Amino acid sequence: MARLKTAVLISGRGTNLQALIGACADPSFPAELCLVVSNRPDAEGLRRAGAAGIATRVIDHKGFADRRGFEAALDAALREARAEFICNAGFMRVLTEWFVERWRDRQINIHPSLLPVFPGLDTHARALAAGVRIAGCTAHFVRTEVDAGPIIAQAAVPVRPTDDEETLAARVLEAEHRIYPRALRLIAEGRVTVVDERVHIEGAAEPRGVLINPADS
Numbered sequence: 001m002a003r004l005k006t007a008v009l010i011s012g013r014g015t016n017l018q019a020l021i022g023a024c025a026d027p028s029f030p031a032e033l034c035l036v037v038s039n040r041p042d043a044e045g046l047r048r049a050g051a052a053g054i055a056t057r058v059i060d061h062k063g064f065a066d067r068r069g070f071e072a073a074l075d076a077a078l079r080e081a082r083a084e085f086i087c088n089a090g091f092m093r094v095l096t097e098w099f100v101e102r103w104r105d106r107q108i109n110i111h112p113s114l115l116p117v118f119p120g121l122d123t124h125a126r127a128l129a130a131g132v133r134i135a136g137c138t139a140h141f142v143r144t145e146v147d148a149g150p151i152i153a154q155a156a157v158p159v160r161p162t163d164d165e166e167t168l169a170a171r172v173l174e175a176e177h178r179i180y181p182r183a184l185r186l187i188a189e190g191r192v193t194v195v196d197e198r199v200h201i202e203g204a205a206e207p208r209g210v211l212i213n214p215a216d217s
């Protein structure tokens, strides 16, 4: 079966991109990466893509008068690469309705919180300030509202009393790297549908157990 031709949009470090590169390196994985686009020329993720032999493009938003110009260039690059699907992986530009609708249900994002709580920036600081005992991450379809859209997969991790932003972010990031390739796999296998803005996954396995924090002492 043909693999889903997937482009990844990044703005920085690219560890989620790396997780997708790792998954796609397996020839039996149902998606392949055809292009990595960064809106920042200095994004570390560009080097990761280059090292994996994946085509890269820098489309610097600063070179455009408005969002529409930037998005038109982005859309053209994606079509030129014959991308069928987009994964946003630490892509920090807000997309307009024009772009979002063009790629509706063909674009996903990973966010480091259990959406719909803590969308936007400073997620971990806000989670710690709120005193939540369980944090996590969400893979979801992209909509015009930032960090919102039908949820494909989530992972939960405990918040420890000694956590600071850095330790919590690291724990959540590890979970991101596990669920993002999984979400892409389910989609590329054709098992995911969006009905009334909720995701249905054909043959989804039942998760085991419940995460309780604090645990019994």
Ligand code: GAR
Pocket: 012, 013, 014, 015, 016, 017, 045, 089, 090, 091, 110, 111, 112, 120, 147, 173, 176
């Ligand atoms: C990740 O934690 C991702 O969830 C987050 O940016 C980080 C990028 O790291 N994305 C958002 O906050 C989107 N609102 P990475 O470049 O190493 O993948």
